[in-house]
Structure formats: C-alpha cells, structure tokens
Amino acid sequence: MILNDLSELAARIPDGAKIAIPPSRSGVAIAATHALIARNARGLHIVAIPTSGMQADMLIGAGAVQVMESAGVTLDEQGQAGRFVAAVKAGAIRLMDSTCPALISGLQAAEKGVPFLPMRGLIGSDLLKNRPDYKVVDNPMADGPDPIVLLPAIQPDIALFHAPLADRRGNVWIGKARELMTMAHAAHTTLVTVEEITEGDLMADPLRAPATIPAMYITAIARARGGAMPLALEGVYEADSAALAAYANAARTAEGFAAWLADAPGIAAA
C-alpha cells in the first residue's frame, strides 16, 4: 500500500512498539524518523540490526525511547552519539547491550519461526551476565561438555527502513542491504520509505527480483526523496559529512539537540 505522506507512515507506529532499524549504511529512514518524532512517539523499544547511529540518537534525544537494544550506537567518524550517552548516564533508557551476530541471529530466529538460535561466543562476557534472556546450554550434539549460548527470537512489531526503489504493487528493491530482507521477513509490520516508485513490476525484472522484498512482506510504503539523508544510501547518494558533523556537535547537549531538531527540514517538505 502506497501512503500519501510520512505522517501516515508514522501514525502506523504505535507508542511502545518494538522497532527494528538497520545500520547506518543500509538505508536508514531518517525522514520517517523526523515524522515519528513529530507525532511525539513514546516508549519505543529500538532494536538495532545490529547497530545504529544518528537515528537511534535522534529518537533518544526526542524522548521517544524506553529500551535500546543494540551492539553499538555511534556516529562513526563523527564520534559519540551525544543523546545516547547522556541518556545512559541519566539512566533514562533501559539498555539491552549485545553483540552484532547475536542481534542478527535473534532476528533470523524470528524469520525462521523458531524460539532461539545458538551462537558461539559471549560466554564469560558481561554482556551475557546482563542478559537473563540469553541461555547457556550444553550442546547436545557434542560428546563432551560444550556450553553454547541460545539467543531468543527477536520479533519486531515494526521494521522501518529506507530503500532506493519500490513499485506500485508494493515490492521494494534493496540492493545489497540483505539485512532489510531478514527484517521484513521477521517483523509483524514492515514500513518502508523509498526514493522512487516505479510503474513496473520489480519481481518480474530478472535483475531486480533477486534483491527485491516481495510485497507480501511489506505493509506500507511512503515516498521520501533523500529519505536517508544526511546518511548515505548505497548507489544513490553519499553521506553528507558536514551535516553529520553539525548533528554530532548539536547532540552534545540537550539544548543543542532541541535547536537542531527545530531547524530540521519540516515533515511536509520531506
């Protein structure tokens, strides 16, 4: 279903939803995030697949986040994610710290409809110590003792991301950002913003079809030109380093962030 604008998309994300978001180079729905902040979302459980940056920081700065589940929140070359760091220090968000492959395996467990996936690693870390939902069992396939971690399935209420291209049937082309496919498979509802909407059928195009999320996994699509900016969208535009630096600088303080948000491009124009 093609929506009229980003506010319609944001309206489909209820307060308290568990939202899966992609890493900074895979198609981050920044324009939609502005719309979500504009609708004053609260109590979100953000699951980064497996890390986040500006998007999580913006939502945290806007007070929209209750739980932050990720393997890392960073503004990359621009340094620390200011609002994330401040919220941690203030105890304003609940942390579910993990490691990249554990988040991906949890998502894949939901994709496969199984209650858990096993993973090597984690044993002896303080990550594991702080995750009572992760279980250590003895590998039943081994002859001797062989402890292994089981990760519970992560089923997002919402998967939210930005992609280069959709068609009117609701198919979405994602290129190499394959984690978006896993997110759409695993999530209950998948909301996507796109640069362009084509009149053709992406699933009928032999070159596009292999990297297209079929419409049956897509709940709604909204057009958002430059919807990942100032982050990069592979093959479409590069990151805007100056704009990212400006964000990083502003996000060092609550006041700076508020001023940045007030100056941000309006939702209507997105």
Add this chain to the structure above:
Amino acid sequence: MILNDLSELAARIPDGAKIAIPPSRSGVAIAATHALIARNARGLHIVAIPTSGMQADMLIGAGAVQVMESAGVTLDEQGQAGRFVAAVKAGAIRLMDSTCPALISGLQAAEKGVPFLPMRGLIGSDLLKNRPDYKVVDNPMADGPDPIVLLPAIQPDIALFHAPLADRRGNVWIGKARELMTMAHAAHTTLVTVEEITEGDLMADPLRAPATIPAMYITAIARARGGAMPLALEGVYEADSAALAAYANAARTAEGFAAWLADAPGIAAA
C-alpha cells in the same frame, strides 16, 4: 579459478565426498554429473538441498552413491526416479530421509558455524525415529514443557551447481536461486559450471552484485553451455520435457539406464 573443462572439475571431487546439490529448477550441474560418472566416482554422500531428481538418479544408477540424504527424489511430472527406487529396494544405498526445511536448516547451521539449528515439526514422525543424529530437547526459552528438534549442521565437502554467469575473477551470478548462496557459504569447496563467463566484475555491477556469490566462496568454475539440460535454468532455458521423459523411461531398468548413459552427449563436447 577458471578450469579448462569438466573433467578437471570432476577430478576435484574425491570418492566418498559429501556433495550438496540443488533442486531441479535451481541450476543442476547435469553436464558436470556426466563428467563425474565418466571419472567413475564412488562412495559419494549426496545431500539434496532439499530435493533432487535426475541428477541424484543418474549418480545412483552409475553406482557412484553410497548415502542419499534428501527430502525427496523425484522426476516430477515424469514420475518416479527409477534408479533411486531400484537402489532402495535392493538396499544398495543408505538412506538419510528428511524433510525439506531440516536439510536447509542443517546447511544454514554450517553457514553460521554453529553445531545445530532448531526446527518445529518432525516430532512423532518416522523420519525422526530413523535419524539418531537429530536430537529432541526441551526448549529452554519456554515456561512449560516444549520439545523441539535440533538438527546437526550439514557441512558439505563440495557444493556443485550450475549458474547462468560468472566473471574471470571467480564471482558467480545466481539470480533468485538463493539456496546456491547458502550452499557456497556452507561448503568447504564450491565447484560451479556456468553458461557464460563475462569479462566484467559482477560484484561491481549494482544490479548483479546482490545476487552474486563472491569469488572468495568459489573454488573453481568451468564453462558448460547448456550445463543444466535437459533440466531448466531459470531465465536461460526451459526444461526439455521430451528428453526428461526419455530419461525417466530409460531409468526404469538398469539396462535402459546403461544404454541411455552410453548414448549421452560426450564430456568433451559439453
């Protein structure tokens, strides 16, 4: 590495190897299978991902197979796989019967480097009863009793398949046949025949790259025009029903199969 011919490819498959092969519509290396039979391979453990047809039947008919692990061996519209059925009745092959998603999950376990993956289903079936390598455990994530099957990782020695296109760097484009990607990730050695070899770099082509197996997973490639015939190769050629029917008919008897094999297109010409 680009090989000179199919006999070089067949020479890389040792007797006794565990070989993963794809289902009938995903790029079956029939020409390479002729070469494998010509080199008189023996003792193979065939793992169908998750089913096979003519390819497994040919190898069984040629006496190359010791173990057949699959969820089904069928000539589809052409009916029973004659050499497979005869070998089962004669007790000439060891069966590891399973169900499609269990074979795929086992392969994915190897892809993920974990000793097992869980799967719903199987409990109470005679498949499970005959697979002592499948373990039933109580789901540690559940509050009450919740038995679930764990499937051991399937790591093939060899993945063998046919694809439309490769480049000279060793990248292989597979289109929508994504199970070939999983096979290449999971296998120790991946041998591929292709219709065409392009001079370009498939990984540098934004439309091809998402459906390309990177060269680091590919051990060797050989050119084989029509290498899946008489089976279909999606987007390249349809199945040759008359040739498949002729095979099905011939494979009803050992003599018929031997005559068919003697008449088959020579390896040199492939």
Add this chain to the structure above:
Amino acid sequence: MEYLPEELLICTITRLLEGTGHIAVGVSSPIPGSAALLTRALSNGKTGVTVLNSANLQTLNDGAGELFDRAAQGRIGAFFLSGGQIDGQANINLVGVGQYPQQDVRWSGSFGSAMLYYLVPRVILFREEHTRRTMVDQVDFISAPGTSPPEVYRPGGPYALVTGLGLFHFDKLRARFRLTSIHPGHSLEEILDNTGFGFDYEGEIPITPTPEPDRLSLLRGPIAAEIADPYPKFAAAIFKS
C-alpha cells in the same frame, strides 16, 4: 451445467479455503492449485496464492527455505498434502510400503510435510484415489503424524480430506475423520468398502454440492489461463485451454 470430476473436486476444495489469507500449493498439485486460484479470484483481493515451481504464481526469492520460513512466520493459512497412504489418524506416508528402509514400494519422500503439517493452520489432504491401498488403517511409515501430544508446538494440522469419493473433516480431539459429504454418483457403501480405516458418520450424509455455475465459468476462463503456467498439460486436458 455439465462438469468434469476434476471440476467437482476443485469446487469442493474451494469451499474449504474460503477466508484464507494466503494459500500455498506444492508441486504436482493442479487440482489444489486451481482451487487456490479460484479462491483468490472470489476473495476480493483478500487471499494470496503461492504455487511452487511456477514462474508467475509465486514470489519466492530467498531460496528453497523461504516457503518454510513463511509457514513458520504464520504467513500461510492453508496448504495441501497428500500421501501414498493416509490412515484414520490422518498420518500420512510419502515414503513407501513395507519395512523401512529397504521397502517393497518406494515413493519420492516426505518433502516439506514433516514441518508444514505442524505449522499451517488449515492443511487439506487431497488424494483422488480412494481405495484400501491409499486409505489404510495404519500407514507403513509416518512422514508426518496427524495429531501430536498437547506439549508439542503445533498450531497447524489436518482440516479436511478430499478424495475422489467424498469429503471428510478431521476431528483433532478424537483423532478421527468424519464423513461430511459423498460426491454425486457415489455411495456410503462404496466409501466404506474402499476405506481401510474407521471413520465417523451420522444419519443421512449429504451429497457434495455440484460446482456452482458462476465458479465453473471462472474456472474455465481466467483460472484455466492462470493454472496453465505451472500445469500446461492439466489445463489443456481439463479446460481445453
């Protein structure tokens, strides 16, 4: 309106599929496939259909595991299974006859049954041949069981059994089939004679409704064209298309 036995079966299955969100159809299933497509045509856009191994009637692009993932995600409302043998507890056998593994009769194998039978809410068993060879007291090999103990995770399972002679529904609690209707031209006696398992029935058993004329028209028109993609021979033989 004149109709073929296949058309009766298609329309019988179609009635069982009403209201399904998404129907998946396995390989070599032209009659269930036609019923799924007819259901979609009647659904006003509410029903989706995936027909395996078809060029246009499926959108699978994540490998051979995607269909099973979809089922496990709860995205598939109905699926069809068959069996070389089907027994009175709805156990199905797709493997062979005799003592496993060196059996006297060997079929292709269990395919996805040992997962889909557990996870798809409405599994319709379809086997045209209704004889004591196919409808047995106890299958020789359980590819997938009809019922499971309560502690086994099983949101899905058998819903109905359609054969060339009649329609049965499955009672999960009693683990028994109940004869719902007898196809026109057949009798309870014929069904009893040809069924190797005991089943429930009560009073006067209805005759299976004959195909609705408007549905027959749909079937012979647009559905015939659609089903010719995966099943050209079937479409040509039944619908002359």
Add this chain to the structure above:
Amino acid sequence: MEYLPEELLICTITRLLEGTGHIAVGVSSPIPGSAALLTRALSNGKTGVTVLNSANLQTLNDGAGELFDRAAQGRIGAFFLSGGQIDGQANINLVGVGQYPQQDVRWSGSFGSAMLYYLVPRVILFREEHTRRTMVDQVDFISAPGTSPPEVYRPGGPYALVTGLGLFHFDKLRARFRLTSIHPGHSLEEILDNTGFGFDYEGEIPITPTPEPDRLSLLRGPIAAEIADPYPKFAAAIFKS
C-alpha cells in the same frame, strides 16, 4: 628513511599478519586497514582483505551477518579489536567506565567483539593510547574475555597487542601479556609507568624495527590510494594522498 609514528604502527602490525589467508578490518580502523592492505600487497595473492564499510575493499552481499558467518566458517584468519579499556588478561571493554548500566563514561558498545574474539584465530588488539586509563588492571565491563575455560569452544583469541609505546604478545596459557619490543624513542620504564596491568618481560627488550624502506614505498604509493576509499581523511593526513 624518515617515517611517521602511524607508519611504524602499520609496519609493526604487518609483521604480525604475515601468512594470513584472509584479514577482516572493522570500522574506524585506518591503521589496521593499512597494515592489512600492505600484507595483501606483499602476499603474492595469498592474502585477501575485507574492510567493512568500504565501497571497493569488501565483497559482503549477504547482509549484516555475513562477516560473522565468515568468521564462524573459519574463513577469516585475522581481525582487529580495540578497547576503551584493555586489561592484563586481554579482556576488552567497549562499553563504558563505572557501574553498568548507568555508567560515568559510556562508549558505543561491543559490536562484534563478543563473537569474533572467540572465533578468529589471530586477533590483534590495537590501541594507540597507552596510558593507565586504557591499559588497566581489570576492565570495568567485559565486552569479550581474553581467555576462556577449556570446555568453551574457542578456536580464536588474542594474539598480540600493539600500542603507541610497544608490542606485546599474549600467552594464552598464562593469560598474560609479554612485552616483545619497545617502539623507537620509548623505554621500558615509560611502558611500566603507563601500564595498569602486570606483564612479563625478560632481559634486554628489543626495539621495534623501523619501517622497511620498500614497505614504506608501497604504503605511500598503492596502499595510500587503496586506503583512501574507506578513510579519505586518514590517507590525506598521513600519506598526503
């Protein structure tokens, strides 16, 4: 030949990478990335390199999990990790300082360390800042431990630690670092003063070899051009390219 401190570190790391089949480099790692590319250039085609988040220096196309799958498949011979804190048992902390979770100092998070540190055979710890703030007796939070009990599956782990002051190798059995060499211009006393953990050393400790002139030439030529893809600022600042 004149060289920059970064070039010394790159050449030091390169010596640790010799013979590796495939080297993966994480984000924000220009010095390890340069060392990996230099190793590849010297390897006669035997070494491959994956640099995360680069357009041309990686071939990942199966999603955010592929790098970790590759490591678990045994396809990655060497990887680099760092830490806000690194302790004498090679435990690393990428999370923060103080009592978790409401810490006084919070860093980005553990990323893939809690898997890669277990599975990659040759993990090189790299942290330029060598002070009692970074090299601590005991980390405040273990993102990933330096050693594991024998029953824990762990084909990988710490191999060496490279800092701005020197090079250490890690002894897994003793779970202690051993000082291998001291970078030119620094002293054992300086290292002892600035290290919060105890470590082993013996007799006269060698000086870290200065960069080999032929390697410096490679570095400033073709490698500088390659590393400018993921790290343009670094390449411009160090190699003026």
